[in-house]
Amino acid sequence: MKFKFERIQKLIRNEIMIILSEKQLKDPRIPDFVTVTKVKLSKDLHYCHVYFSLLNDQYDYKLAETGLNSAHGYIQKILSEKIEIKFTPKIEFRYDLNEEKANKIDNLLDQLSKQRLEK
Numbered sequence: 001m002k003f004k005f006e007r008i009q010k011l012i013r014n015e016i017m018i019i020l021s022e023k024q025l026k027d028p029r030i031p032d033f034v035t036v037t038k039v040k041l042s043k044d045l046h047y048c049h050v051y052f053s054l055l056n057d058q059y060d061y062k063l064a065e066t067g068l069n070s071a072h073g074y075i076q077k078i079l080s081e082k083i084e085i086k087f088t089p090k091i092e093f094r095y096d097l098n099e100e101k102a103n104k105i106d107n108l109l110d111q112l113s114k115q116r117l118e119k
Contacts, residue, residue, distance in 0.1 A: 005041065008085060013039045015082050016050060019075060029067030031059045037096040041089060048089035051096040061095040068093035 013036050019025065020034050033055035040049040052068065054061055072091045080088040 005043075005045075008045065008083070009039045009041050011083050012041070012048060012050070012079060012089070015079055016075060019078060024078075025067075025071050025074070027067040027071055029063045030071070031056060031064055034064065034068070037099055045085065045087055046089055048091050050091055050093050052093060053096045053099040065093055065095050 016039075017036050020030075020036070023032070031054055035053050035055065036050055037053050038051045040051070042048070050068075052064070054064060069092065072093065076088050076091055079091075
């Protein structure tokens with residue numbers, strides 16, 4: 001069962017990435033460079049949390065999250081056509097704060113290494 005569960009999560013992630021990369025969503029709130037970082041599926045396969053990050057740090061992630069959540073019905077419809085499972089999960093998009101934290105830590109480490117080289 002675990003293998004099936006992980007495979008469904010991966011399929012959902014891949015299909016959503018295709019939808020986003022082909023720019024099938026016409027909502028202006030959704031930026032061009034959205035990356036799906038992870039997908040968390042409930043054990044009963046009825047609910048799905050899709051975590052995303054943005055390539056452009058200046059873009060408002062709350063606006064992107066609102067745009068993606070408003071398009072969840074359309075995305076669910078496409079998923080139901082592409083992935084053959086008994087129930088198509090209800091999708092909710094969430095901004096991945098871990099990705100942002102990791103980028104900040106990387107930037108701090110880069111700054112520290114540059115300071116050490118200067119001394």
